[in-house]
Amino acid sequence: MLLTPGLAAPLTAPTQARSDQAGPPGSPAPQHVAILGGGAAGVSTAYFLRTRYPEAVDSGRLHIHLLEPSPSLGGNIRSLATDIPCSGRTFGPQTLRLASPQSLLVLGLVDELGLAGHAMTTRQASLSSGMVLGGEPLLMSARGLNRRFADDLLGLNLGSLGTGLAAIARAALEPVIPGRGAAAAGQAPEDDETIDEFARRRLGRLMAAGPMSAMAHGVYAGDSRQLSMRSCFGQLVRIEQHHGRLLGAGLVPFSVSDRHTVHERLPGLVASLLDGGPGVGLREDFRSPVQAYLSRTPAALVDPVDLAAISLLGQFPLFTGAPLKGVPWTRKRSPFTGEDPTELALSVLRVGPKRVLSLRPDRANDRAPGPSDEAAIPPAVHGNQALVDRMAHILKGSPNVHIHLGTGPLSVDRPGPGGPKYRVSAGSAVSVPADHLVCAAPAGSLADTLAPALPGLAGALAAVGATNAKVTVVSLLARGREPFSRTDTLGYLWPAGEQEDSILGVVLNSDIFSEHTPSNVFQATVMLGGHMPPPEDPVASSLHRVRQLTGLDLADPRLELDLAQWTGAIPQYTRGHHHRLVDLAGRAAGERVHFVGSAFTGVAVPQVLTSAFMAARGIAAELGLHEGLLAGVDGQAGLGYHLRPWDTFAELAAVTP
Numbered sequence: 001m002l003l004t005p006g007l008a009a010p011l012t013a014p015t016q017a018r019s020d021q022a023g024p025p026g027s028p029a030p031q032h033v034a035i036l037g038g039g040a041a042g043v044s045t046a047y048f049l050r051t052r053y054p055e056a057v058d059s060g061r062l063h064i065h066l067l068e069p070s071p072s073l074g075g076n077i078r079s080l081a082t083d084i085p086c087s088g089r090t091f092g093p094q095t096l097r098l099a100s101p102q103s104l105l106v107l108g109l110v111d112e113l114g115l116a117g118h119a120m121t122t123r124q125a126s127l128s129s130g131m132v133l134g135g136e137p138l139l140m141s142a143r144g145l146n147r148r149f150a151d152d153l154l155g156l157n158l159g160s161l162g163t164g165l166a167a168i169a170r171a172a173l174e175p176v177i178p179g180r181g182a183a184a185a186g187q188a189p190e191d192d193e194t195i196d197e198f199a200r201r202r203l204g205r206l207m208a209a210g211p212m213s214a215m216a217h218g219v220y221a222g223d224s225r226q227l228s229m230r231s232c233f234g235q236l237v238r239i240e241q242h243h244g245r246l247l248g249a250g251l252v253p254f255s256v257s258d259r260h261t262v263h264e265r266l267p268g269l270v271a272s273l274l275d276g277g278p279g280v281g282l283r284e285d286f287r288s289p290v291q292a293y294l295s296r297t298p299a300a301l302v303d304p305v306d307l308a309a310i311s312l313l314g315q316f317p318l319f320t321g322a323p324l325k326g327v328p329w330t331r332k333r334s335p336f337t338g339e340d341p342t343e344l345a346l347s348v349l350r351v352g353p354k355r356v357l358s359l360r361p362d363r364a365n366d367r368a369p370g371p372s373d374e375a376a377i378p379p380a381v382h383g384n385q386a387l388v389d390r391m392a393h394i395l396k397g398s399p400n401v402h403i404h405l406g407t408g409p410l411s412v413d414r415p416g417p418g419g420p421k422y423r424v425s426a427g428s429a430v431s432v433p434a435d436h437l438v439c440a441a442p443a444g445s446l447a448d449t450l451a452p453a454l455p456g457l458a459g460a461l462a463a464v465g466a467t468n469a470k471v472t473v474v475s476l477l478a479r480g481r482e483p484f485s486r487t488d489t490l491g492y493l494w495p496a497g498e499q500e501d502s503i504l505g506v507v508l509n510s511d512i513f514s515e516h517t518p519s520n521v522f523q524a525t526v527m528l529g530g531h532m533p534p535p536e537d538p539v540a541s542s543l544h545r546v547r548q549l550t551g552l553d554l555a556d557p558r559l560e561l562d563l564a565q566w567t568g569a570i571p572q573y574t575r576g577h578h579h580r581l582v583d584l585a586g587r588a589a590g591e592r593v594h595f596v597g598s599a600f601t602g603v604a605v606p607q608v609l610t611s612a613f614m615a616a617r618g619i620a621a622e623l624g625l626h627e628g629l630l631a632g633v634d635g636q637a638g639l640g641y642h643l644r645p646w647d648t649f650a651e652l653a654a655v656t657p
């Protein structure tokens with residue numbers, strides 16, 4: 001391992017030329033993978049390559065170079081421990097949603113990184129999200145709506161009552177609004193609707209301006225009138241395409257009372273695996289939890305491609321046997337605990353999918369903060385950042401993995417005949433050969449980095465990365481002498497029409513994980529800015545908004561405040577994003593360049609990890625490390641899997657023995 005400590009410190013020798021690193025005589029020439037960007041996407045691509053193809057890395061056939069211009073790994077994932085049990089400060093992802101089968105990948109990772117004991121998941125009761133409408137908090141549940149109607153009625157607030165009833169009446173017509181068929185999937189650029197257009201057409205103007213605008217704020221910090229429905233909430237688009245409507249078509253859970261219903265809704269491959277076959281089937285201990293999981297999962301949230309691909313490729317041991325020819329089946333054990341990574345998954349499967357997960361930090365004063373460099377000691381856990389810290393810990397202890405931190409701006413060129421395909425450099429200090437590139441950084445920034453080697457990609461990358469949302473995060477923590485009262489909600493979002501101070505939303509951290517948080521501690525995280533102007537006084541706005549939601553006046557000395565400002569943190573998938581990706585993938589075809597992470601195909605951490613997993617798989621296929629049976633999954637330019645998920649599933653099914 002070569003750790004280049006940063007520009008300010010003296011640099012260790014540049015990475016040696018590839019000829020110095022050849023394996024034993026007769027062995028294939030070593031291959032070098034350069035990963036540009038050390039956020040969750042880059043670190044996990046390196047980790048999946050390292051842990052899923054250990055022989056190739058250990059033998060020196062595969063060298064992994066992880067290059068990060070800033071002095072630390074993690075990108076947008078940043079969290080700190082506090083001296084209060086279970087209470088960290090989280091400036092990036094607050095919670096990881098466990099609603100999609102991609103969460104199996106997250107759970108597998110959490111477990112194999114030895115973090116299962118730190119996993120906090122929500123109680124079923126605390127699932128409701130809220131929204132601020134008409135200046136008042138509204139819980140998006142039957143109870144919350146009833147309460148609002150009752151309040152409006154008793155307060156003779158007839159305008160608000162009428163608006164609420166009109167919104168629900170219009171949304172109830174949704175099943176009879178004709179679907180757009182193939183056009184719904186946005187195959188042609190002109191068919192790509194914004195979130196607002198899609199929501200107006202299907203659910204009506206009031207739902208578009210309220211919940212859908214709030215959702216765009218909550219996930220993308222973006223403007224629902226600019227963002228592409230297909231790229232941001234593609235599952236709903238696919239449901240309309242296949243069923244002609246949303247309500248009653250995939251937004252209801254599977255029924256396990258009739259197994260045929262499950263089978264009809266799950267495409268053939270997964271259904272046949274549920275039944276088992278010669279030497280193939282669900283592990284016995286998973287059979288009933290998986291059935292229960294499916295019975296509680298709205299079909300809209302089950303992406304069979306993810307379930308099949310992730311499970312079958314051995315990431316997560318749902319199945320016995322080797323379901324696909326040539327795909328090795330290995331049961332992973334945690335490198336930290338040596339345990340079979342099933343217990344956490346079983347517990348989550350038992351409770352159901354509508355949950356979120358967050359990593360409980362160690363207490364700051366129990367252990368020195370910061371990842372440990374000592375190979376034997378796993379780094380302290382300070383919240384969700386531990387996912388990256390633990391993967392980095394494994395990478396740092398690994399031969400033939402080279403981590404270059406604090407490189408400053410990177411540049412990729414082509415060294416010419418006889419040399420490697422690419423060379424990645426930063427001034428005269430870093431010079432790394434690369435046969436394969438993984439681009440795990442914001443697209444706009446990559447346009448400059450790749451321009452010398454791949455000028456044809458620069459324009460396409462600049463177009464993909466044209467818009468990013470800045471987010472201001474205010475973390476509030478108060479300790480009281482008395483217990484704080486709790487609400488039953490994850491937090492509240494503000495739609496665009498409710499704006500005064502560029503507020504996006506408030507996450508009520510201590511309420512989400514109330515059973516883990518001391519009762520005299522209140523914690524909330526406020527997000528502001530996004531596509532709106534930067535907030536003038538984010539702290540004052542945050543205190544005001546928390547008071548509006550909870551009645552708590554936190555402007556007293558018990559309060560601890562932290563503020564983080566992310567510039568360009570959340571890529572904006574505006575109308576036409578999918579077609580810009582297709583253009584990029586076409587230009588990159590055959591160049592051994594993979595694009596992973598939030599800049600391209602999904603901003604939530606589970607999606608980022610999935611793209612990294614698939615890129616590692618694609619590189620392994622290019623290297624001939626497996627038979628490459630799954631052409632669609634192995635991807636074209638690292639994007640194929642994400643661009644064509646339903647076709648990919650058909651290919652998966654076709655190769656099933």
Ligand SMILES: Cc1cc2nc3c(=O)[nH]c(=O)nc-3n(C[C@H](O)[C@H](O)[C@H](O)COP(=O)(O)OP(=O)(O)OC[C@H]3O[C@@H](n4cnc5c(N)ncnc54)[C@H](O)[C@@H]3O)c2cc1C
Binds near residue numbers: 068449
């Ligand atoms: C405030 C906030 C709240 C969020 N909340 C949630 C949540 O609750 N749940 C959830 O699932 N997700 C959430 N997310 C999203 C999630 O954090 C990100 O999608 C994820 O961390 C992105 O990882 P990444 O590696 O793709 O990108 P990044 O984290 O952006 O990492 C990219 C890395 O590339 C480096 N880099 C930049 N330019 C170059 C270059 N030219 N060459 C090489 N390297 C370069 C950067 O320094 C950085 O380290 C949130 C994000 C933010 C900002």
